[in-house]
Amino acid sequence: xxxxxxxxxxxxxxxxxxxxxxxxxxxxxxxxxxxxxxxxxxxxxxxxxxxxxxxxxxxxxxxxxxxxxxxxxxxxxxxxxxxxxxxxxxxxxxxxxxxxxxxxxxxxxxxxxxxxxxxxxxxxxxxxxxxxxxxxxxxxxxxxxxxxxxxxxxxxxxxxxxxxxxxxxxxxxxxxxxxxxxxxxxxxxxxxxxxxxxxxxxxxxxxxxxxxxxxxxxxxxxxxxxxxxxxxxxxxxxxxxxxxxxxxxxxxxxxxxxxxxxxxxxxxxxxxx
Numbered sequence: 001x002x003x004x005x006x007x008x009x010x011x012x013x014x015x016x017x018x019x020x021x022x023x024x025x026x027x028x029x030x031x032x033x034x035x036x037x038x039x040x041x042x043x044x045x046x047x048x049x050x051x052x053x054x055x056x057x058x059x060x061x062x063x064x065x066x067x068x069x070x071x072x073x074x075x076x077x078x079x080x081x082x083x084x085x086x087x088x089x090x091x092x093x094x095x096x097x098x099x100x101x102x103x104x105x106x107x108x109x110x111x112x113x114x115x116x117x118x119x120x121x122x123x124x125x126x127x128x129x130x131x132x133x134x135x136x137x138x139x140x141x142x143x144x145x146x147x148x149x150x151x152x153x154x155x156x157x158x159x160x161x162x163x164x165x166x167x168x169x170x171x172x173x174x175x176x177x178x179x180x181x182x183x184x185x186x187x188x189x190x191x192x193x194x195x196x197x198x199x200x201x202x203x204x205x206x207x208x209x210x211x212x213x214x215x216x217x218x219x220x221x222x223x224x225x226x227x228x229x230x231x232x233x234x235x236x237x238x239x240x241x242x243x244x245x246x247x248x249x250x251x252x253x254x255x256x257x258x259x260x261x262x263x264x265x266x267x268x269x270x271x272x273x
Contacts, residue, residue, distance in 0.1 A: 029099065032085045036093075047090055054083045066229055112136065134168035145169055157225050159214045167218075176219040183212040234272055241268035 035042040057079045064072035085099065092098035113133050115121035123129050134145050142148070145165045149158060166172065173179045190205040217224040245264040246253050253261065 028081070028085055032082075032089050036089055042086075045086065045090070047087060050083060050086060054080070057083060062229075066226060066233070112140075130164075130168045131170070134165060154225075156210070156214060156228070159211050160218065160224055163215050163218055173215075173219070176216065179212070179216045179219050183209070183216055186212045237272040238265060238268040241271060 037043070057076065061073065061076035061080060064076050084102070088097065088099035088102050091101075111118045113136055114129075115132065115136075116123040116129065121132065123132065137148065138145065145168065146162060149161045149165065153161065173182075186205065186209045190202070190209050193201045193205045214224045217227065242261060242264045243253060245267070246256060246261075251260075
């Protein structure tokens with residue numbers, strides 16, 4: 001097959017695929033219109049009533065990603081897409097915005113924030129891209145690079161985003177060993193405060209330890225939220241194994257010694273790593 005014919009076929013496949021995508025998207029828009037008109041539950045929903053459901057769906061997507069369950073990832077992405085369509089429908093009803101406005105808004109932002117693609121800016125790597133991104137946001141009228149960090153984020157996720165954003169404008173350590181030294185320093189300060197026993201100071205130093213550890217995670221390319229959630233899942237599986245083993249022996253965990261429980265706990269590690 002000639003290169004010209006191959007290129008033509010490739011472009012045709014892309015066009016057919018894009019057509020299928022648009023048809024599927026239009027189908028979802030039509031369904032949303034019908035539900036909003038005819039379904040008692042859907043008719044009652046507001047931007048505010050959907051908020052907590054959207055957060056829940058986002059966490060469910062996160063779980064599916066951690067489990068690497070591709071089928072569930074597809075399903076949860078569909079649930080999130082439904083919410084986006086739902087919000088846009090409500091916005092259209094109040095003539096505030098519609099799905100086209102949403103799509104055009106993010107398109108314009110992406111073009112504006114990628115001058116190395118759509119302009120003449122040169123970058124060397126992803127760090128250059130991130131730094132340009134934060135500088136562009138300030139030029140767009142932001143007073144602080146931290147304005148974009150949602151107030152309602154969980155504390156660990158928020159700390160990670162704060163550190164990532166300030167690093168984008170150069171406020172950062174240079175080497176991982178410097179950050180690890182800071183972790184040790186904060187641990188020593190926590191230890192000192194524990195000796196004095198003042199709860200407020202202990203809590204403050206404990207927070208500093210967590211903040212430093214989250215910062216160190218960024219340097220060693222570990223997402224702290226994902227890392228902790230993987231450990232949560234692992235602990236749950238090991239503990240449920242322990243419960244099951246105790247039940248088989250006709251025992252209650254509360255009646256077992258730590259030494260007896262530890263036997264089953266160590267065994268659980270061979271199954272759940």
